[in-house]
Amino acid sequence: MFDLHHRMAIVTGAGRGIGRAVAAALIEHGAYVALLDRDAAAVAETVAQLGPRAQSVVVDVAAVHEVTAAIEDVITRWGRLDILVNNAAVLSTAPFLDLTPEEWHRVLNINLTAIYYTCRAAVPAMITAGYGRLITIASVAGKRGGGILGSAAYSAAKAGAIGLTKALARELAPFGITANTVCPGPVETPLLAAMTPELRDRAQRLIPLGRFAAPSEVAAAVVFLASTEAAFITGETLDVDGGLTMD
Numbered sequence: 121m122f123d124l125h126h127r128m129a130i131v132t133g134a135g136r137g138i139g140r141a142v143a144a145a146l147i148e149h150g151a152y153v154a155l156l157d158r159d160a161a162a163v164a165e166t167v168a169q170l171g172p173r174a175q176s177v178v179v180d181v182a183a184v185h186e187v188t189a190a191i192e193d194v195i196t197r198w199g200r201l202d203i204l205v206n207n208a209a210v211l212s213t214a215p216f217l218d219l220t221p222e223e224w225h226r227v228l229n230i231n232l233t234a235i236y237y238t239c240r241a242a243v244p245a246m247i248t249a250g251y252g253r254l255i256t257i258a259s260v261a262g263k264r265g266g267g268i269l270g271s272a273a274y275s276a277a278k279a280g281a282i283g284l285t286k287a288l289a290r291e292l293a294p295f296g297i298t299a300n301t302v303c304p305g306p307v308e309t310p311l312l313a314a315m316t317p318e319l320r321d322r323a324q325r326l327i328p329l330g331r332f333a334a335p336s337e338v339a340a341a342v343v344f345l346a347s348t349e350a351a352f353i354t355g356e357t358l359d360v361d362g363g364l365t366m367d
């Protein structure tokens with residue numbers, strides 16, 4: 121099931137964590153994957169683990185000229201692009217009263233504006249092909265206003281990412297392109313390093329399934345949305361949160 125052979129994919133923030141698991145799962149299902157990350161050492165190590173169908177691209181997704189050139193280069197080399205997974209993000213836990221304009225713009229640029237940049241570079245080739253899968257990794261924070269780790273800037277960016285993805289779903293449906301969002305709750309990745317044992321315990325008690333997700337459980341949802349089996353799903357927001365949200 122979920123045959124992704126001959127599919128060409130880009131995953132941002134794929135050097136570690138969820139992005140790495142997503143790249144691994146796409147490759148396991150047959151795809152070729154360009155892993156975009158600004159951390160050169162992490163993405164090189166990941167590509168070495170994933171084998172010949174993985175390639176690394178060192179780029180800051182929030183730098184418009186850099187990321188546009190990088191995506192156009194991947195598309196030129198492959199001749200097409202089928203799947204774009206917007207996963208790169210940074211956490212921001214600054215309480216609203218401590219939030220500076222610099223922090224606001226840093227988080228919004230990486231977690232939201234960069235998704236506009238990558239889609240802007242990727243969508244024309246998908247339109248030409250009459251096929252595409254855009255998948256955004258947002259967060260339950262974008263629906264709940266944070267509440268576990270991410271606060272105002274993070275939640276606002278993630279809510280924006282959900283809205284942007286829905287707008288893309290509407291506008292690009294006539295071209296055979298779907299756009300969907302995956303909203304994880306807490307996932308066992310380095311992003312959670314900021315969590316104290318007390319906060320972990322409190323968060324786990326809020327989750328009906330009583331634990332945090334493994335990165336592979338988020339990746340499984342992405343593989344499904346990237347597949348031809350998900351052809352009639354667009355504009356959807358799929359929570360992978362152990363029942364935390366249930367909206």
Ligand SMILES: NC(=O)c1ccc[n+]([C@@H]2O[C@H](COP(=O)([O-])OP(=O)(O)OC[C@H]3O[C@@H](n4cnc5c(N)ncnc54)[C@H](O)[C@@H]3O)[C@@H](O)[C@H]2O)c1
Binds near residue numbers: 158257312
């Ligand atoms: N871990 C969680 O609990 C959790 C929960 C909900 C949503 N998410 C979302 O899942 C996604 C992945 O999170 P994660 O936990 O794997 O994070 P992570 O911090 O472990 O990994 C993020 C990766 O993105 C890269 N990155 C960050 N900024 C970048 C930039 N400007 N350009 C290029 N690469 C950049 C980092 O180098 C890193 O490799 C994010 O969108 C995050 O908001 C995570």
